[in-house]
Amino acid sequence: MIRDxxxxxxxxxxxxxxxxxxxxxxxxxxxxxxxxxxASSELSFALLxxxxxxxxxxxxxxxxxxxxxxxxxxFILIFTTLFQIFFTRTGKLLFEWHFIRIYSNGxxxxxxxxxxxxxxxxxxxxxxxYTTSPIVLTDGxxxxxxxxxxxKVPVHDFALIMSIALRFIPTLLEETEKIMSAQKARxxxxxxxxxxxxxxxxxxxxxxxxxxxxxxxxxxxxxxxCRGYRGGEGRTKLxxxxxxxxxxxxxxxxxxxxxxxxxxNAHPVFTLDAIFGI
Amino acid sequence: MDNIIxxxxxxxxxxxxxxxxxxxxxxxxxxxxRGTYTAVLGHNGSGKSTLAKLINMVLTREDGEIEGxxxxxGKEVTGxxxxxxxxxxxxxxxxxxxxxxxxxxxTTVEEDIAFGPENLGVDPVEIRKTVTEMLKAVGxxxxxxxxxxxxxxxxxxxxxxxxxxxxxxxxxxxxESTAMLDPEGREAIMRTIDELHRRGDVTxxxxxxxxxxxxxxxRVVVLNQGSVYMDGTPEQIFSQVEKLHSVSLDVPQVTExxxxxxxxxxxxxxxxxxxxxxxEALASLLKVKRD
Numbered sequence: 001m002i003r004d005x006x007x008x009x010x011x012x013x014x015x016x017x018x019x020x021x022x023x024x025x026x027x028x029x030x031x032x033x034x035x036x037x038x039a040s041s042e043l044s045f046a047l048l049x050x051x052x053x054x055x056x057x058x059x060x061x062x063x064x065x066x067x068x069x070x071x072x073x074x075f076i077l078i079f080t081t082l083f084q085i086f087f088t089r090t091g092k093l094l095f096e097w098h099f100i101r102i103y104s105n106g107x108x109x110x111x112x113x114x115x116x117x118x119x120x121x122x123x124x125x126x127x128x129x130y131t132t133s134p135i136v137l138t139d140g141x142x143x144x145x146x147x148x149x150x151x152k153v154p155v156h157d158f159a160l161i162m163s164i165a166l167r168f169i170p171t172l173l174e175e176t177e178k179i180m181s182a183q184k185a186r187x188x189x190x191x192x193x194x195x196x197x198x199x200x201x202x203x204x205x206x207x208x209x210x211x212x213x214x215x216x217x218x219x220x221x222x223x224x225x226c227r228g229y230r231g232g233e234g235r236t237k238l239x240x241x242x243x244x245x246x247x248x249x250x251x252x253x254x255x256x257x258x259x260x261x262x263x264x265n266a267h268p269v270f271t272l273d274a275i276f277g278i
Numbered sequence: 279m280d281n282i283i284x285x286x287x288x289x290x291x292x293x294x295x296x297x298x299x300x301x302x303x304x305x306x307x308x309x310x311x312r313g314t315y316t317a318v319l320g321h322n323g324s325g326k327s328t329l330a331k332l333i334n335m336v337l338t339r340e341d342g343e344i345e346g347x348x349x350x351x352g353k354e355v356t357g358x359x360x361x362x363x364x365x366x367x368x369x370x371x372x373x374x375x376x377x378x379x380x381x382x383x384x385t386t387v388e389e390d391i392a393f394g395p396e397n398l399g400v401d402p403v404e405i406r407k408t409v410t411e412m413l414k415a416v417g418x419x420x421x422x423x424x425x426x427x428x429x430x431x432x433x434x435x436x437x438x439x440x441x442x443x444x445x446x447x448x449x450x451x452x453x454e455s456t457a458m459l460d461p462e463g464r465e466a467i468m469r470t471i472d473e474l475h476r477r478g479d480v481t482x483x484x485x486x487x488x489x490x491x492x493x494x495x496x497r498v499v500v501l502n503q504g505s506v507y508m509d510g511t512p513e514q515i516f517s518q519v520e521k522l523h524s525v526s527l528d529v530p531q532v533t534e535x536x537x538x539x540x541x542x543x544x545x546x547x548x549x550x551x552x553x554x555x556x557x558e559a560l561a562s563l564l565k566v567k568r569d
């Protein structure tokens with residue numbers, strides 16, 4: 001039922017990855033993304049692959065879950081890999097059949113691209129979606145943006161908007177279900193007819209839904225005023241995020257990975273070119 | 279006598295977008311004594327919610343025409359009032375609304391209860407204590423980390439009550455707080471209200487159209503078409519069955535039963551208000567008959 005929906009793809013757990021401070025996780029993700037795009041030598045790719053496998057194993061997320069998360073990108077993955085194999089025209093010619101020619105560099109680029117995409121998607125989803133609840137993530141973003149409040153960016157307001165949106169998703173979903181049943185009972189047909197016709201029948205859901213969302217907003221505003229809300233100034237917070245020593249270690253390790261990638265790029269010790277003997 | 283709320287010669291008319299006036303309250307005079315439990319009864323459109331909104335300053339001169347005055351905690355709220363005074367009074371008068379979903383702000387129960395104290399700038403350690411205490415007060419211990427959308431209507435409403443209690447208000451107004459709940463949820467809220475009343479440090483005003491929710495109050499005020507129609511103890515009010523029927527208001531079922539028995543000449547005691555009193559009266563009635 002709609003009541004049981006999980007927001008995002010968060011899997012509650014107690015692993016070391018779950019315990020990292022959300023702000024640190026966001027920074028770690030950003031550093032790793034930079035590292036993935038900087039990587040060019042074979043060893044730096046090997047390092048990134050090793051890091052993402054380690055993070056994945058430490059998070060104790062099942063392989064099935066990760067595979068499910070990777071499913072939507074399978075097409076892109078296959079397409080870019082094949083594109084690299086068939087359309088790279090540099091390096092040594094390895095194979096020729098009619099118009100198909102495969103060069104050594106094509107294989108190398110394809111493998112690198114494959115690793116790049118896999119590492120990118122799996123580390124961001126393991127670090128952010130699977131092991132961080134949306135609520136904590138919101139707090140993390142707010143925490144990171146806090147310094148911007150000094151230059152009059154309404155950080156508190158953005159954070160409140162996000163958390164109220166998260167809070168009301170299940171409520172509005174429940175309401176959508178109710179309105180759809182009510183409209184079905186009045187003879188609206190959502191599942192047959194042309195695309196236009198179906199879109200038009202959905203209008204019968206959206207209009208009442210919007211009206212009810214507006215009503216929610218007004219009543220919520222009243223309730224918030226009644227509970228003494230008047231903006232972010234002077235507010236305290238029940239759960240303040242506290243940076244732990246282990247969080248600093250994680251940040252340091254991620255920095256080390258980035259440094260490692262840069263160093264390995266500059267000193268290609270072991271390359272695939274060597275294997276193909278160019 | 280210490281009145282937390284004093285209403286004097288109050289009339290109110292809503293102003294619609296074209297400037298036309300729609301009268302809602304006529305010449306109301308009511309005082310609410312500190313620490314008491316009052317039930318305000320009436321039909322839809324009798325003006326009971328309007329009254330609550332005027333007390334809590336949700337309705338102001340911008341929304342319509344006000345005559346007379348409402349004084350809360352010694353400050354006249356219907357006149358010119360500074361923003362700071364208005365804010366202080368809103369924090370001292372808590373309000374529980376009808377729809378529990380529209381009162382819950384945060385994504386976890388503990389953070390929602392903490393919302394009020396957070397706004398007041400209370401120290402986090404103190405807030406933590408308050409959250410634990412208030413969850414206990416409404417019988418929802420152990421739900422700190424629950425997501426509001428996974429709770430039942432009654433549970434959500436109890437969280438809303440806890441959120442209001444966390445601000446340590448001097449008065450709580452329950453504006454039709456049970457109307458959207460199932461019987462079980464309604465029962466739980468009524469128990470919570472009784473418990474609060476027993477502790478005695480807070481003034482309670484419930485606004486309802488369920489008659490049997492008014493029987494435990496110290497005082498019942500019946501509004502009809504914007505005026506005070508009756509005012510007295512539950513016993514005084516519900517014994518005047520004909521007077522209530524004449525404005526098509528009911529009395530609690532058990533009272534109705536004994537009123538009919540009385541009219542038929544089968545019973546001549548006091549009209550009971552509670553089911554268990556009724557059961558006892560019925561038992562003794564049957565016993566007399568058998569003897």
